[in-house]
Amino acid sequence: xxxxxxxxxxxxxxxxxxxxxxxxxxxxxxxDATDTFPHDLFQRMxxxxxxxxxxxxxxxxxxxxxxxxxxxxxxxxxxxxSLAITLDAHTSLCCEPIFRFGTEKQKERYxxxxxxxxxxxxxxxxxxxxxxxxxxxxxxxxxxxxVWVINGQKIYITNGSIADVVVITANTDPGTGTRGISxxxxxxxxxxxxxxxxxxxxxxxxxVTSELFFEDCRIPxxxxxxxxxxxxxxxxxxxxxxxIAIAAMAVGLAQGAYxxxxxxxxxREQFGRPIADFQAIRWMIADMATGIDAARLMxxxxxxxxxxxxxxxxxxxxxxxxxxxxxxxxxxxxxxxxGGYGYVREYEVERMYRDQRLCQIGEGTNEIQRLVISxxxxxx
Numbered sequence: 001x002x003x004x005x006x007x008x009x010x011x012x013x014x015x016x017x018x019x020x021x022x023x024x025x026x027x028x029x030x031x032d033a034t035d036t037f038p039h040d041l042f043q044r045m046x047x048x049x050x051x052x053x054x055x056x057x058x059x060x061x062x063x064x065x066x067x068x069x070x071x072x073x074x075x076x077x078x079x080x081x082s083l084a085i086t087l088d089a090h091t092s093l094c095c096e097p098i099f100r101f102g103t104e105k106q107k108e109r110y111x112x113x114x115x116x117x118x119x120x121x122x123x124x125x126x127x128x129x130x131x132x133x134x135x136x137x138x139x140x141x142x143x144x145x146x147v148w149v150i151n152g153q154k155i156y157i158t159n160g161s162i163a164d165v166v167v168i169t170a171n172t173d174p175g176t177g178t179r180g181i182s183x184x185x186x187x188x189x190x191x192x193x194x195x196x197x198x199x200x201x202x203x204x205x206x207x208v209t210s211e212l213f214f215e216d217c218r219i220p221x222x223x224x225x226x227x228x229x230x231x232x233x234x235x236x237x238x239x240x241x242x243x244i245a246i247a248a249m250a251v252g253l254a255q256g257a258y259x260x261x262x263x264x265x266x267x268r269e270q271f272g273r274p275i276a277d278f279q280a281i282r283w284m285i286a287d288m289a290t291g292i293d294a295a296r297l298m299x300x301x302x303x304x305x306x307x308x309x310x311x312x313x314x315x316x317x318x319x320x321x322x323x324x325x326x327x328x329x330x331x332x333x334x335x336x337x338x339g340g341y342g343y344v345r346e347y348e349v350e351r352m353y354r355d356q357r358l359c360q361i362g363e364g365t366n367e368i369q370r371l372v373i374s375x376x377x378x379x380x
Contacts, residue, residue, distance in 0.1 A: 003297070008068075009068065009071060012071055012072065016075040017075045019048055019050075024041060025079040025080070028079055028080040028082075028206075029348070031082055031206035032205045033205075037162060037206055039162075042083075042117055045087060046115070046116045047116075049062045050076070050087065051087070051091060052095075053069045053072055053091075054069045054091075054096075055095065055099055059099070059115060060112045060115040060116050061115050066306050066307050067300065067307070069091065069303075070244060070247075070248035073087060073248040073249050074249070074251050077249040077250075078252040078255050078259075080206065081204050081207075081249065081355030081356065081358075082205060082206030082355070083206065084249045084252060085204050085207045085246075085249060086207050088158075089159050090114070090120060090122075090159060092238070092241055093158075093167070093238060094121025094123050095121055096241055097123070097167050097183065097225065097226075097234060097235070098111060098167065098185065099111060100237070101225050101226035101234050102185075105222070106223075119164035119165055120164050121166070122158060122159040122160050122165070122167070123168075123238070124157050124160070124167065124168035125137075125168070125235055126156045126157070127152070127153060128155055134232070134235070137169055137170065137181055138153075138171065139151070139153065139154065139169065140152055140170060140174070141170035141172050141184060143172075145221075146220065147221060148184060148219050148220075148221060150192070150193075150214040150217040150219065151214055151216060151217070152170060152213075153196075153213055154212040155211050156199065156209055159207075160198075160209065160212050161195035162208050162210075163188060164187065164188045165187055165188070166186050166187075166193075166212065167183060167225060168183070168186060168214075169184075169232070169235055170184060173229050179229060181229065182224060182225075182230070183226055183231035184219060184224055190218075192215050192217030193213075194212075194213045194214075194215070195212055196211030197210065199211075202354050202357060203351070203354030203355040203356075204354075204355050240312060242363045243319065243363045243369070244299060244302045244303055244306065244312075244319055245363075246324070246362055247295070247302070247316075247322075247323035250295070250320075250323040250327035253327050253331065253356045253359070254327040256348070257330050257348075257349050257356075258292055260352075261284075261333070261338070261349065262285055264337060264338055265281050265337055284333045284336065284337060287329070288329075288330045288333055288334075291326040291329060292326060292330060295322050295323040296323075298322050298323065299319045313372065314372065318369075318373055320364070321370065323359070324356070327356040327359055328360065331352050331356045334353070335353055
């Protein structure tokens with residue numbers, strides 16, 4: 001088993017880190033403070049190829065492997081959770097299902113704009129009565145000749161109100177539970193499709209999280225994504241990949257907090273010497289480093305299995321579970337190391353602590369991850 005990076009992966013990490021430090025980091029605090037989505041930075045991520053990493057060149061992608069995607073996510077999250085979650089939702093949750101389940105016509109229509117950053121994508125799954133119980137989808141799609149008529153509501157949708165393209169789930173065969181859910185592609189501006197309010201959140205303030213409403217929304221029959229009534233299985237598969245992505249984001253946030261903590265500990269003096277000399281601080285830093293390394297290895301193992309075409313549902317859930325909980329511990333200790341300074345907005349660890357909290361909720365709560373893992377283990 002090879003634990004090293006290829007030369008291409010090392011070059012990618014350097015490139016993304018330089019880009020993130022140069023263009024994202026100087027604006028991360030302002031983005032958080034103003035609750036503003038940075039459209040220009042999203043476009044810049046498209047310009048440098050970050051939005052199209054795991055997709056083929058024929059659609060405008062970079063033809064890189066999935067490891068490249070999680071490396072990029074980690075490096076972006078290291079300086080901005082808001083840009084990382086935007087990248088995750090756009091690429092893993094919108095572009096990936098279109099690429100995997102779409103017709104050639106759908107791929108040619110939507111992917112070039114999405115991969116270049118010209119258009120923004122979103123994934124609409126969660127509803128007021130369908131959160132962890134995603135099979136309880138109430139949004140309804142009814143076939144009427146050459147169109148589908150959609151009625152319903154989605155909530156907590158990342159990129160929702162700013163998205164040009166949204167992949168949603170809807171019930172197409174009531175009474176059959178998870179066997180009657182289908183996926184659809186809907187374009188912004190379609191009559192009957194109306195974004196609702198943007199949520200005011202604890203963290204990730206530069207990421208847009210919205211309600212979506214569908215009232216007699218009529219879309220062409222050809223906008224069905226994949227097979228009818230197979231949407232539940234499609235989005236479970238999509239979420240497997242998304243869990244690797246949000247785990248990489250959690251690792252990146254932890255890495256950023258860890259680096260700031262070690263720098264602070266070496267520079268902050270108390271009792272006549274740097275606080276890094278005290279055992280209490282050194283042990284915190286040792287625990288942080290160990291947790292981050294373990295989480296990163298689990299993320300890369302899940303990505304490795306995905307690339308090999310092997311089952312990885314359990315491993316994706318394990319990576320997401322561990323990485324998100326490590327990230328919370330690391331960011332908690334980062335504030336403790338900074339003391340009172342860690343509690344004020346002048347120091348970035350305060351923002352990172354707030355941003356990481358979503359990682360235990362998004363892409364399936366950690367309680368759901370434990371269900372997924374235990375079901376697999378106990379079935380063996």
